[in-house]
Amino acid sequence: MIAIISLDRVRPRERRVAAGFFDGIHIGHRSTIKGCDTVLTFDPHPRAVVGTAVAPKHLSTLAHRAEILESLGVRELVVIDFNKSRSRQTPDAFTQEVFVDALRATHVHVGASFRFGFKAAGTPESLAADGRFAVRVARTVSVDGEVVSSTRIRELIERGDVSRAASLLGSFPEVVATIAPGERCQATTRTAVRLSTSSCLPVPGRYGCVVNGVAGVLTIPEAERLVGGATIDHPVSLPAGALIRIQLTSGSGVSQRPAPPVVLPAEFCHGPGRQSCS
Template sequence: MKIIKNLASYSKKKPLALSIGMFDGVHIGHQHITEKLNKVAAEKNLESAILTFWPHPRIVFNPKDDLKLLNTIEEKTYFLEKHGIQNLFLQDFSEGFRNLTGEDFLRQILVEKLHVKHLIIGYDHTFGKNKSGDFSLLEKMAPECGFEVEQVEAVDFSGKHISSTQIRNALSQGKVKEAGEMLGYVYSVSGKVVHGKKIGRTIGYPTANIEVNTLKLLPKKGAYIVDVFVKDQHLKGMLSIGTNPTVSGKTLSVEVYILDFDEDIYGEEISVNFREFLHDEIKFENLEQLIQKLDEDKMRTEKYFS
C-alpha cells in the first residue's frame, strides 16, 4: 500500500476508486466499503484508495473534547492494507483544507488532484465547510465531473448501526466482546514496557507496565483477560486498567500480569488483545484482600484459556 502524506506533491494520473472518512477502527462497516472499493477497482482498471484525515476533525473543532481513538495511525494503516487498499491519503486537517466548500473539495481535490472515477461514501457522510457536501451534491455533480458515485447502507449490530462511536461506547462500558464483534477483530492496545512502582512483584504478581499512545482509547477501568504478544511469543495474561487505589495510586496505568512467564521485557514492545472483562476497579482495605482477588482472577483466566 502506498501512503501519501502530502497531496500537494501527489501527481500520479492513475484513476482511483476512492472513499473518504476517518475509518477509525476499520470496523465491519468500513470493511464493507473496502470490499466494494477493491471490487470496483478490479472491474474498472482503477486503483483503490482511502482519503482520511489527521488529526481527527473533532479534535480540531473541539480541543477540550478529549476524544480517544480506536486506532493509532499505524494501526489504521495496517488494517487498511490488510483489507487490500492500494493507496492511503493522510490529509492534514489544516485551516485551508477545512475551509474548502463541499463543491471546491469535490472539484479541486477529488477530480483535479486525485482523478477519482468512482466514489463510495458511507450512509451518513458529509464533507466540506459547514458540511456543505453530501450525497445529493455528489449525485448532482457526478455526470459533469466524470465520476460515478454510490452510497453504502449502514451495517447493523443488535438493531443499531455499527459506528466508531458505538464501539467506543461499548469499550467505555467494558463490553470488549461486543466491541470485537462490531470491529470484526479483537480490540488491542500496544506500547513499550516501562518501569512502574514494582508493587506487584512484592505480592507475587509482577506486572508489565505498558506505555500506551495518549490518543488511544482504553476500555473501562477494571480487570480483563487478555492475550499477550511480546518477543514473538503468544502468552496468557490478566490486565488491569486503573490507578491502583488500594496503594493510594493517582496516575492511570495499564499493567499486565503474564501467566507462567518471568523474562525481563523492559523496553520491549508489547501488545494485548482484550478477551473478557473480569470486574471493575476495586479499592481493597489491605493487600491481603487484593492478593485474594488476584488469585481468583488468575483461576478464572486459567479456566478461560483451558
C-alpha cells in the first residue's frame, strides 16, 4: 500500500526519489520514475503559485496519481505544500532541506526538463553537481516524434482527441464528476452528472467511457461546455452525490457516435479500466 505523506512527516530512511509534479503519470513520467521507491510532488501545482498563477487543469487527482504510482511499485508519495514562501527557496537550500536532510536521497531521478528553486534556476545538471547522491536524467520520451508532456495531453483532451491522448498518457484519460440529484431516466439508463471543472475536460461531444469498471457513453452538450453539465448512459445505477471517476475510452468530440475503443498495450492498463484494455 502506497503512503501519501507530507514532507514534514517523512521517516528517516534512505530513498531513491523521482522529482516533479507528474500530472497524469504519462509514459515520460514512468520512464523517469522507474527504479524509484519514492516520488516527490507538489500541491498545489507550482504554476498555480508562480508566474501568472494559473493552475493547469488536472489530468489526475493526487489519489489517482498515488494509485498509478502504487501499480509501478512506488512506496511513498511525498507531497510538498507549495506556496509563495517555498517558491522563493534557492535550489541549494531546497536540495539541502528536501533531498539530503528529509529524504536522505541516495538517488534522484528527473527528466531533462526538470527545474526547481527560485526563478526555476535549479537544473538536472546543478543537481548532479551536488555530489551527495547519484542523479539519473531520464531519456526524453516521445511518441511519433512528439515529446510527451502533460501540457500536450491536456491540449489533446481539450480538443476531444481521446485516442492520441491515451497513447501519450499510457492509460485512458480520466475526469472527476459528481452524480447530480434527480430522477434517473429508467428507459434510457441516463444519469445527469456534474463534471469537475478542475479536471481537464474534452470539448462537447459523445465519448465512450468506463465508470466503476462498466462501459457507458458520456455526452457533453454544447450548452454545458463551461459549467460541466453532462449525462452518462450507463447500465449501473449510481447514487446522487457520489463522486465518480469517468475514464474516457473513445471519442472524437465531434461525431455523434463514439469512435472505436482505444487499444492500449497491456502493460499500460491499471485500475478500474483494466478490463477495457486489450
